[in-house]
Amino acid sequence: MAAPPRALPIDGHVHTEWSWDAARGSMEGTCRKAVDLGLPAVAFTEHADFVTIHDGQHALDVPGYLEAVERCRAGFPELRILTGVELGEPHWFPDAAAEVLAAGQLERVLGSVHCIEVDGRTVDMSMKGLLTPEVAAALMRAYLMETLAMLESEPAFEVLAHLDYPKRYWPHGELPFFENDFEEEYRDVLHTAARRGCVLEVNTTRGIEPHRGLCPGLTVVRWWWEAGGKAVAFGSDTHEPARLAGGFELAAQVVEAAGFRPAPEPTAYWLR
Numbered sequence: 001m002a003a004p005p006r007a008l009p010i011d012g013h014v015h016t017e018w019s020w021d022a023a024r025g026s027m028e029g030t031c032r033k034a035v036d037l038g039l040p041a042v043a044f045t046e047h048a049d050f051v052t053i054h055d056g057q058h059a060l061d062v063p064g065y066l067e068a069v070e071r072c073r074a075g076f077p078e079l080r081i082l083t084g085v086e087l088g089e090p091h092w093f094p095d096a097a098a099e100v101l102a103a104g105q106l107e108r109v110l111g112s113v114h115c116i117e118v119d120g121r122t123v124d125m126s127m128k129g130l131l132t133p134e135v136a137a138a139l140m141r142a143y144l145m146e147t148l149a150m151l152e153s154e155p156a157f158e159v160l161a162h163l164d165y166p167k168r169y170w171p172h173g174e175l176p177f178f179e180n181d182f183e184e185e186y187r188d189v190l191h192t193a194a195r196r197g198c199v200l201e202v203n204t205t206r207g208i209e210p211h212r213g214l215c216p217g218l219t220v221v222r223w224w225w226e227a228g229g230k231a232v233a234f235g236s237d238t239h240e241p242a243r244l245a246g247g248f249e250l251a252a253q254v255v256e257a258a259g260f261r262p263a264p265e266p267t268a269y270w271l272r
């Protein structure tokens with residue numbers, strides 16, 4: 001007889017129509033999907049981005065978002081819904097980040113680096129054509145150094161989101177990605193995150209191929225354990241209901257293999 005399916009952890013990194021880049025987002029649809037999946041809990045972590053390099057970008061309407069969460073809590077009483085936010089580059093915009101956090105009670109606060117400065121220009125690692133085989137390694141190092149700067153800065157956040165975000169946009173066909181090539185930089189970041197008391201997020205990028213989308217993978221989650229990291233969070237980073245908790249089975253296996261234990265309570269982090 002097959003073992004009963006393991007309960008999935010909370011999806012702690014989810015975007016809805018309240019994020020500027022989630023055209024297919026739906027908070028209500030995501031709640032329905034969570035109930036269908038038997039997911040115990042979700043955290044809606046909408047974008048609060050302050051770098052203005054994207055078309056269509058707008059500020060997060062915290063009061064409107066919180067009202068929508070309350071409507072969903074009333075409509076889906078069986079689902080635990082956490083509020084949250086994904087702060088982009090909060091160390092570059094400490095006042096703006098503090099203002100967002102002061103605008104309402106946001107339970108799960110993610111710190112994210114998407115952008116770095118290259119030759120005086122701000123670039124998002126997701127920009128098409130940026131990560132060419134010639135420059136990918138240098139940009140990956142710069143990205144990890146920017147993450148280190150965020151961890152050493154004042155602004156409040158608890159969860160370090162998608163630690164190796166550039167992996168998603170890496171030119172894998174021409175240049176294999178090996179974590180070991182960046183071990184020193186990764187370990188610096190992980191030690192600093194552990195000292196800060198951060199939670200490391202394992203981001204599944206909505207369940208795409210793990211060599212691109214599992215951010216970070218097993219090698220790095222093991223280094224997190226070795227660095228004394230206390231806890232791991234899971235996030236699909238979905239921007240639409242259909243991809244909620246995508247890739248979570250594999251992510252749960254990876255996190256357990258690295259030495260962390262499933263949380264007894266659905267909204268809790270997995271601890272060492």
Ligand SMILES: [Zn+2]
Binds near residue numbers: 086161
């Ligand atoms: Zn992000």
Ligand SMILES: [Zn+2]
Binds near residue numbers: 013015086237
């Ligand atoms: Zn996100």
